[in-house]
Amino acid sequence: MKIGFLGTGKISASMVDGLIRSKFDVSSVIVSPRNAQRAEQLSHNYNKVMIAENNQELLDASDCVFLCLPNQIAKEVLHSLRFHPEQLVVSVLAMAKVAEVEEWINHKVYRAVPLPFVAECKNLTPIYPNHPFLRDLFDALGGTLVLEAEEQFNLFMTAGSLMGVYCNFIETAHQWFMTQGLKKQQSADFLAMMFGNLTDEMRKIVAAKSSVSLDFALLEKEFSTKGGTNELLSNCFSHQGGRRALTIALETTLQKISAPKNT
Numbered sequence: 001m002k003i004g005f006l007g008t009g010k011i012s013a014s015m016v017d018g019l020i021r022s023k024f025d026v027s028s029v030i031v032s033p034r035n036a037q038r039a040e041q042l043s044h045n046y047n048k049v050m051i052a053e054n055n056q057e058l059l060d061a062s063d064c065v066f067l068c069l070p071n072q073i074a075k076e077v078l079h080s081l082r083f084h085p086e087q088l089v090v091s092v093l094a095m096a097k098v099a100e101v102e103e104w105i106n107h108k109v110y111r112a113v114p115l116p117f118v119a120e121c122k123n124l125t126p127i128y129p130n131h132p133f134l135r136d137l138f139d140a141l142g143g144t145l146v147l148e149a150e151e152q153f154n155l156f157m158t159a160g161s162l163m164g165v166y167c168n169f170i171e172t173a174h175q176w177f178m179t180q181g182l183k184k185q186q187s188a189d190f191l192a193m194m195f196g197n198l199t200d201e202m203r204k205i206v207a208a209k210s211s212v213s214l215d216f217a218l219l220e221k222e223f224s225t226k227g228g229t230n231e232l233l234s235n236c237f238s239h240q241g242g243r244r245a246l247t248i249a250l251e252t253t254l255q256k257i258s259a260p261k262n263t
């Protein structure tokens, strides 16, 4: 199977890294010439990776193509391209629904939310609708979550949009500690170690595969001594609008993801 990536950015590079590292049987990978530096790097790193002359040549050579373009220009770029009837087309575009992309390209479309961690074959990737080839591919990259409805898929797209705000949260605390006099390196080391360890705790619970699913409220309690400073900080954050701000941000993002575009 020849797999093509239209738009050679962060997600394409992560998927290429993961595919080459995985046991998935891929005969060759074709990337589009933009971003030139990233495409060059991938073809330099891996024998199986070739750079197409242009977007149409990439489509002509691919059995399966992942649409990994910036959202703002996707419609315009895709409109001018010819897809082949037997080709499997997978959109990773966050902000366009299946029906919209199908109208742009006049071709059946599947969707996926691969996150950068597919590069190390350790991410669960939601797909919609189900497709056996995509299931096998993403299973090799860490696991597949098959969604029956696009509304469910859009909720996972929203969940996948939490990475930036998570870093924002830590950065806000980090900046505050520095204004209070902590050394940059010491603050960064401490925060990175603590948040990394919290993530490891969640991994342990998931790996134990107990019948009880991960309970985040319980974790919050476990890491908050009754009457202690963790409880104080968490309650203060919630009462000052922290939870509300996150809920509003999630709703705004889901609305943007789900809103119909001008087709």
Ligand SMILES: NC(=O)C1=CN([C@@H]2O[C@H](COP(=O)(O)OP(=O)(O)OC[C@H]3O[C@@H](n4cnc5c(N)ncnc54)[C@H](OP(=O)(O)O)[C@@H]3O)[C@@H](O)[C@H]2O)C=CC1
Pocket: 006, 007, 008, 009, 010, 011, 012, 032, 034, 035, 036, 038, 055, 067, 068, 069, 070, 071, 073, 077, 092, 093, 094, 095, 113, 114, 115, 116, 160
């Ligand atoms: N990053 C993530 O975690 C996730 C991203 N997504 C979605 O995936 C898509 C890609 O995201 P991401 O990889 O992060 O974005 P990037 O900006 O890293 O990659 C987009 C790539 O498209 C290239 N490009 C721009 N114009 C064209 C064109 N006309 N023809 C071909 N390629 C072009 C850009 O090249 P150049 O640099 O030269 O402009 C760039 O390399 C987006 O729609 C995003 O919403 C979905 C799930 C998760």
